[in-house]
Amino acid sequence: MRLITREIDYAIRALSFMAQNNHNSNVITVSELVRKLKTPRPFLRKILQILNKKGLLHSSKGTGGGFRLVRSPGEISLNDLVTIFHGRPKFNKCVFNKKICPDIRTCPLKKKIENIEQYVMTELKAITLASLLPKAKNEKRGHYARISQ
Amino acid sequence: MRLITREIDYAIRALSFMAQNNHNSNVITVSELVRKLKTPRPFLRKILQILNKKGLLHSSKGTGGGFRLVRSPGEISLNDLVTIFHGRPKFNKCVFNKKICPDIRTCPLKKKIENIEQYVMTELKAITLASLLPKAKNEKRGHYARISQ
DNA sequence: TACAATGATACCAAATTAGTATCATTTGTC
DNA sequence: GACAAATGATACTAATTTGGTATCATTGTA
Numbered sequence: 127m128r129l130i131t132r133e134i135d136y137a138i139r140a141l142s143f144m145a146q147n148n149h150n151s152n153v154i155t156v157s158e159l160v161r162k163l164k165t166p167r168p169f170l171r172k173i174l175q176i177l178n179k180k181g182l183l184h185s186s187k188g189t190g191g192g193f194r195l196v197r198s199p200g201e202i203s204l205n206d207l208v209t210i211f212h213g214r215p216k217f218n219k220c221v222f223n224k225k226i227c228p229d230i231r232t233c234p235l236k237k238k239i240e241n242i243e244q245y246v247m248t249e250l251k252a253i254t255l256a257s258l259l260p261k262a263k264n265e266k267r268g269h270y271a272r273i274s275q
Numbered sequence: 276m277r278l279i280t281r282e283i284d285y286a287i288r289a290l291s292f293m294a295q296n297n298h299n300s301n302v303i304t305v306s307e308l309v310r311k312l313k314t315p316r317p318f319l320r321k322i323l324q325i326l327n328k329k330g331l332l333h334s335s336k337g338t339g340g341g342f343r344l345v346r347s348p349g350e351i352s353l354n355d356l357v358t359i360f361h362g363r364p365k366f367n368k369c370v371f372n373k374k375i376c377p378d379i380r381t382c383p384l385k386k387k388i389e390n391i392e393q394y395v396m397t398e399l400k401a402i403t404l405a406s407l408l409p410k411a412k413n414e415k416r417g418h419y420a421r422i423s424q
Numbered sequence: 425t426a427c428a429a430t431g432a433t434a435c436c437a438a439a440t441t442a443g444t445a446t447c448a449t450t451t452g453t454c
Numbered sequence: 455g456a457c458a459a460a461t462g463a464t465a466c467t468a469a470t471t472t473g474g475t476a477t478c479a480t481t482g483t484a
Contacts (some may be wrong), residue, residue: 127278130367130388132442138384139375140291147280155460164374169443175462188451191460216277225313234407235287239279249391257385281473304429316475324431337482340429431480441470449462454455 129215129246134207136165137173141182141255145199153192180210198258205250215243215250278395279362283356285314286322288329290404302341303418329359348408354399364392364399 130138140159147154156174160167174193177183182202183193208215218239222230230236279287292311293303305323323342326332331351332342339382357364367388371379388404 127276127364128366128368128441129276130369130384131440132368132370135367135370153460157460164372166443168445171461172443178461180325184462186451187449187458187459187461190452191450193461212276213363215276217277218284219281220278221284223313235402237280238398238402238406242395245394245398246391249387253384253387257387259393277472278473302429306429315474317476320430321474327430334430335482336428336480337431338428339483340481342430425484427483429480429482432476432478434476434478436475437473439470439472442468445465447463448464449460451460453460454457 129208129250130204131211133173133211134161134167134204136170137177137207137211138204138255138258139163139165140170140174141177141195141199141202142259144183144193144195145255145259148195149198151194153186153190153194155192158192182206182210199256200254202255203251204253205247208250217243217248278357278399279353280360282318282322282360283353285312285319286326286356286360287353287404288312289319289323290344290348293332293342293344293395293410294408297344300343302339302343304341307341316373323403325359331355331359340357347384348405349403351404352400353402354396359397365394373389391413 140163143162144154156167156171159165159174160170163170174183175186178185178193183197184196185191185193193265218235220230220233220236221227227233289308289312292308296303305320306315307315308323309319312319314336323332323334332340333345334340353389367384369379369382369385372378376382383388
């Protein structure tokens with residue numbers, strides 16, 4: 127029943143870090159991210175590869191290579207990430223099966239649940255990476271991607 | 276990412292059937308339910324035992340025994356069922372871990388996700404068993420628990 | 425006492441989530 | 455060109471959750 131799994135959580139943290147450290151449009155390596163985020167290296171690597179394939183990151187190989195954020199933080203939403211890693215949210219695993227359910231088209235539960243899904247998607251779209259970042263340098267309010275040290 | 280898993284789906288169907296067939300306050304047996312709902316018998320049995328323990332059903336043993344709905348269909352909500360089988364909905368599996376996340380109390384993601392959870396719970400409370408049942412005998416609109424034959 | 429029901433509980437299987445390991449490819453530097 | 459430093463691709467493994475089975479105990483009725 128989790129919407130934000132670890133994959134997604136790590137993805138957000140990595141993207142947030144990159145958003146805050148894209149000075150000189152430098153690339154950031156997996157090694158750097160692992161040092162900062164303390165996540166398991168091969169797992170993070172896999173996640174970054176997916177984000178690259180889906181167009182959120184650009185990657186470059188070889189010495190001096192790494193990843194670079196392609197979109198601006200305001201253009202990346204939680205809905206994007208959830209969709210990338212799990213597909214469109216589906217809250218009910220309908221057992222459609224003529225023996226049990228006479229007609230999927232008239233199922234009142236389906237409709238009600240779909241309305242909830244729709245609302246959730248709208249809310250997730252509104253949560254952008256930008257909205258999770260700190261507002262100002264010396265502001266004390268916590269934020270998702272603050273890295274200790 | 277499923278809110279309504281099979282367990283819950285079967286539970287709703289069983290409760291709906293019982294709500295529509297409580298004439299003479301007769302009990303309904305697992306055998307009857309399995310015949311009507313075509314669900315796996317031992318699995319349904321387990322589900323009914325849970326609903327009994329949680330107070331939605333009353334059970335009686337021995338010959339002529341079975342289950343009986345305790346609450347009225349208007350007093351049973353999807354939120355009750357989700358809570359019984361999965362606990363309070365939690366959409367993010369926060370990796371709180373001082374290495375990664377400096378302070379759980381100020382996490383902006385947590386707050387935003389909790390707001391969504393709160394909304395979903397409110398909506399689930401509004402979906403009662405009664406709201407899934409057919410409105411009138413010869414109404415054609417589909418409903419969740421109509422049993423074929 | 426036999427039988428028909430549920431209670432309790434331990435187990436098993438499938439699916440999903442989390443993570444590892446390894447080899448191939450690309451690119452910069454000496 | 456050799457080597458090192460990076461990602462690409464991909465197959466494998468481990469842990470957790472979900473879906474389901476099996477079995478024996480208990481209770482109530484004829």
